[in-house]
Amino acid sequence: MYSDTLRKTACTAAAVLLPLLFVSCHRQSVTEQTPSAQQQDANAPPAGTSGTETAPAAQDSATPAPARDASATAPGASDTNPSRAPSGAAVERDPDAIKALEDMGRYLRTLNAFQIRSQTTRDEVLIDGQNAESGGVVDMIVARPNRLRADVTTDKQQRMYFNDGKTFMVWAPRMNYYATIPAPATLRELADKLADQYNLELPVADLFYWGDSRSTDQITSAVDLGPAQIDGVTTEHYAFRQDGADWQVWIQQGDFPLPRRLVISTTTDPARPRFTSVMNWNLAPSFNDAAFEFVPPRDAKRITLVEAPTGDSQQ
Numbered sequence: 001m002y003s004d005t006l007r008k009t010a011c012t013a014a015a016v017l018l019p020l021l022f023v024s025c026h027r028q029s030v031t032e033q034t035p036s037a038q039q040q041d042a043n044a045p046p047a048g049t050s051g052t053e054t055a056p057a058a059q060d061s062a063t064p065a066p067a068r069d070a071s072a073t074a075p076g077a078s079d080t081n082p083s084r085a086p087s088g089a090a091v092e093r094d095p096d097a098i099k100a101l102e103d104m105g106r107y108l109r110t111l112n113a114f115q116i117r118s119q120t121t122r123d124e125v126l127i128d129g130q131n132a133e134s135g136g137v138v139d140m141i142v143a144r145p146n147r148l149r150a151d152v153t154t155d156k157q158q159r160m161y162f163n164d165g166k167t168f169m170v171w172a173p174r175m176n177y178y179a180t181i182p183a184p185a186t187l188r189e190l191a192d193k194l195a196d197q198y199n200l201e202l203p204v205a206d207l208f209y210w211g212d213s214r215s216t217d218q219i220t221s222a223v224d225l226g227p228a229q230i231d232g233v234t235t236e237h238y239a240f241r242q243d244g245a246d247w248q249v250w251i252q253q254g255d256f257p258l259p260r261r262l263v264i265s266t267t268t269d270p271a272r273p274r275f276t277s278v279m280n281w282n283l284a285p286s287f288n289d290a291a292f293e294f295v296p297p298r299d300a301k302r303i304t305l306v307e308a309p310t311g312d313s314q315q
Helices: 019-024 095-109 187-198 206-210
Strands: 112-125 131-143 149-155 158-166 167-172 177-182 219-230 233-242 245-252 260-267 272-280
Touching: 095 206, 095 219, 095 233, 095 245, 187 206, 206 260, 219 245, 233 260
Parallel strands: none
Antiparallel strands: 112 131, 112 272, 131 149, 149 158, 158 167, 167 177, 219 233, 233 245, 245 260, 260 272
């Protein structure tokens, strides 16, 4: 397998403001997933209502992480942004860009339930420094404060995650293994616990951090790059920089400031690997309690989720 040629390095888990690097800073093979949905997007699949689910076969091997070269400098003039032109001047912290990020976080905290489908790409850095891209799809239903169901399918493997408010469960359908741990009180705490104790990445973890009050002090550069269309939705395109990462977010304009696209470039790696996520949202999902419960198949094998030493997140 080509994964034998991958160069493994520790991710840049510096004290960055938003744990965006959870999903983008690995040179190790990792399972990737990223959800999406929209206020009742036409392409958002209906939420599951049963505790079991069949999953398409997927090669059960690790997937990639890091990514492409991308900078946070302003783009040239375009149809949607004719007045903007490239500039060599250093970009400073635009207070309006910072406010837009904070407003998005405040809005996300008002969402008690949502469904999201995210299409993702992730670069894996090979031993010769070349980036190799892999893709993935995350379908996730969330009911705050502590219930979640996510189906993550990548080029390499598939995982399903369930949290019924009391127990967190992860299932590998192709291998037919599953594991459980007691769930903390909130999804944010669950994301922390999985990352800190098990080196496991909760799908679309960024949403649970964006939805928390956070200081933006560690953002060193913030710029508004103007309007852009993402899947027919008018968004405002922002670029940010902080220690270890350049990242961009496209925030929906109007009364629903939802993140519609995310791009993260890891700047501590010369290859500048990149993670991308395009998100479609459904703000009125239909589900019942069984959607968050996992009933293992009769022949499924239960395994122990072992606490891991510090290292790269795994799926």
